[in-house]
Amino acid sequence: MTVVCMNPNCKVVQALTPGANYFEILGLSSEPKFDLEAKDLRNKFLRIQQQVHPDSYSQNINGDQLYAQQQSSLVNKAYATLKEPLSRANYILELLGVPIHETESLNEPELLMEVMEARELLEDAQTEEEVEGLKEINNGRIQQAVDGLSKAFREQNLEAAKALAIELQYWIRIQNVIRDWAAGKPIVADHV
Numbered sequence: 001m002t003v004v005c006m007n008p009n010c011k012v013v014q015a016l017t018p019g020a021n022y023f024e025i026l027g028l029s030s031e032p033k034f035d036l037e038a039k040d041l042r043n044k045f046l047r048i049q050q051q052v053h054p055d056s057y058s059q060n061i062n063g064d065q066l067y068a069q070q071q072s073s074l075v076n077k078a079y080a081t082l083k084e085p086l087s088r089a090n091y092i093l094e095l096l097g098v099p100i101h102e103t104e105s106l107n108e109p110e111l112l113m114e115v116m117e118a119r120e121l122l123e124d125a126q127t128e129e130e131v132e133g134l135k136e137i138n139n140g141r142i143q144q145a146v147d148g149l150s151k152a153f154r155e156q157n158l159e160a161a162k163a164l165a166i167e168l169q170y171w172i173r174i175q176n177v178i179r180d181w182a183a184g185k186p187i188v189a190d191h192v
Contacts, residue, residue, distance in 0.1 A: 022078035034153035045079040
C-alpha cells in the first residue's frame with residue numbers, strides 16, 4: 001500500500017485504501033508486529049508525511065490536496081498509535097480480534113493491590129525525592145509489562161498480551177499522576 005504513486009512522472013497522492021492497517025500505511029510489514037525500532041518508525045513516518053503534507057498540494061487543482069489532507073491525517077494517527085507501546089498493543093489486539101473493552105479491568109487481586117498501594121504512596125508523598133523514587137519503581141513496572149507484551153506477541157499468546165496491556169494501562173495512569181504531581185496539590189487520577 002502506498003500513499004503516493006511511485007511512478008516518478010506521477011507522484012499523485014492516492015485515495016485512502018479501505019482496510020489498510022497502520023503498519024502498512026507507515027511502510028512496515030503488513031503483519032502487526034509489537035517489536036518496532038523507534039528510530040525506524042519515526043524515519044518512515046517523516047518520509048511519508050513529507051510526501052503527503054497538504055501544504056505541498058495547495059496549488060494543485062486536481063483535488064490532490066483533499067487526498068493529501070486525508071492521508072496526512074491518517075499517517076499522523078498511525079504514527080501516534082504505533083509509537084507508544086500501550087496504544088500499539090491495543091491496536092494489535094484489536095486487529096487480531098481480541099479488543100480490550102473499556103469495562104475490562106485487572107482480575108488479579110495481588111496486582112490490583114500493588115496498583116492501589118502505588119496510588120496511596122503517591123498520595124502520601126511530600127517531596128520530589130519521594131516521587132522520583134516512586135517514578136523509578138513505576139518505570140520498572142512499565143518496562144516489565146512492555147517486555148512481557150513483546151514476549152506474548154512473539155509467542156502469539158493473545159490472552160497474555162491482553163492481560164499485560166490492561167496491566168500496562170494502570171501503570172501508565174500512575175505514570176501520568178507522577179508527571180503531574182506537585183507538593184500539596186491533591187492527586188487526580190481516573191480509575192487508578
